Amino acid sequence: MADIVLKDVSKAYGVVQVLDNVSMHIRSGEFIVFLGPSGCGKSTLLRMIAGLEAVNSGEIHIGDRRVDTLPPNRRGVAMVFQNYALYPHMTVRQNMSFGLENIGTDKAEIARRVDEAARMLEIGPMLDRRPAQLSGGQRQRVAIGRAIVREPDAFLLDEPLSNLDAGLRVRTRVELAQLHQRIGTTMIFVTHDQTEAMTLASRIVVMNNRKVEQIGTPMEIYSRPASRFVAAFVGSPAMNFIPVSAIRNTDSGLQVEAGGATITAAFASPAGNVEGLTLGIRPEALRVASDGALKGRIALLERLGDRTLVHVTLADGTLVIGEDVGKSTLEPGTEVALAIDGAGTHLFDAEGVAYHAD
């Protein structure tokens, strides 16, 4: 196991820049998730760590070795591909042995490692089957098994759950988390699914538009998003954004007027210019209350059982989502008031930089 360090890594295809000066330090044993929308460069970054894409500038270190000039097989990493890339004409055992045979590993040692990985992943009875004879979940385990037998310094997983159906995806996610706890090897996991990121990651790297937006633990990312992009991308339903009409410094904190309501919270004060300023409120910080400051008309109700999501159109036309109890008696088209939990609010300036209420 080893730390992985990226220093000012950039990548361009011709004139198209896909990664721009990305730096990070992944500690040994961490479960890191690269999260971001399609085309943000997260898979490219993973492939650059794997050695499948060349680095235009910058350095990649694994442990005490600089690896960005080494071929993939000499970097000490193993990769699980989105479509698993299991060789269809080989049995599961042959798929798992192939890499070890290529580096001249002793046959007895290959058999030991394959059997051990098969036992760990519960694929022992399938060792003589071909990939076509396996279900999606089984193939996924074989792909992980193929990576495990190489005993790498880090596992690189490129959206490995995206080909599974919803139920299997949840089960496999749990198994992956348990596997990481058992073997303790560094894992880098690429996904655009925030639920996978939040549930699996030790730390999440949120990426957007060629750059890293924020690196932090799942709760840091959720509670203290570094930018409006992160705030909007992480969380379901997404954070509400209400244009700010005025701000005022008071003794008890910054007083913010937005959507016809006034809230006071201990925001770190933005430059003072109200132009382009937005108030961000998570739906759970916006609860239905008769004395609520934010007033509007109910556009839609989503009854989720344990809670009800209330879509409300404010007087200025802004649509926000708040929450009510599961057995809500509200009806669409009626007036409603929403109380704001000041501690769960954030301010974003015109550049999208966040200021948190704490």
Next chain:
Amino acid sequence: MSTEILSRSQAATVDRARRDRPLDFIGIALTAITLLVALASFFPIYWAIITSIKTDSEVISGGNSLWPNRFSFDSYVHIWTNTNIGIWYVNSFVTSLAITILVIVSSAGCAYALSQLDFPGRRVIYVLILACFMVPMQALIVNHFVLMAQFKLLNTWAGIILPQLIVPVTIIVYKQFFDSVPKEFREAAQMDSAGHFKILFRIYLPMNWGVTAALAIITFIGAWNAFLWPFLAATGEATMTVPVGITQVKDAYGIVYGKLMASAVVAGLPVAIIYLIFQRRVTQAIMLSAGVKG
């Protein structure tokens, strides 16, 4: 019981539907035409076989009987005992097999490089290979002959084989298939410490085993049937292939139809057997060569 009743009623419905269906005159006409064309195509083969098992006197006595008065295998015994057909067979087999193996291996390697590797001039090379289609073998035959003569390879197996290794269609068909293999397989193999040769021979070729079999069969048949180049390159009987050798039957014995037909049947027999065994693969190969994926 209910299943039986149901199946009987279903059968009755199908029978009724058949009876009620109007006669498909166009279909019947097309079937009849196809049958006639098939018979016309098969007739020369039938005629060759029948002539080869007639006696010489019956063949030259005239009368176009479709069935021999007496079966005679004298023509076969004659060409087996009085010609070098055994040697021609060996020559044909060795050269055809060598051409098949070398064409498949070199085409697969070339196609893999063009499909999977990024190197300067890749497109130019591919365009040049495509351009090879525009130059028929016959146009190069003098060059080949001079070249083989300079290398002193005339009347050798190598001399017969080398010019027949230029088969651009095989490269193009392989490239099409390799292009369609997701690149993750190559990348997974690279992560598994496999070099490009290992990736080609352990991953890509086995994954495209069907197309390899089809191309190998059609290449073998083409090489076995090749006449013009082997005819020029092999002037001595010791290196002649079967199609070239059977011309000697005519030269040595004049127009003896029975023996000529017997040698033609013997020459075509391996190809016919291969075709009968691998009929589906041959059809697939012909479709692939025409640019249609089967």
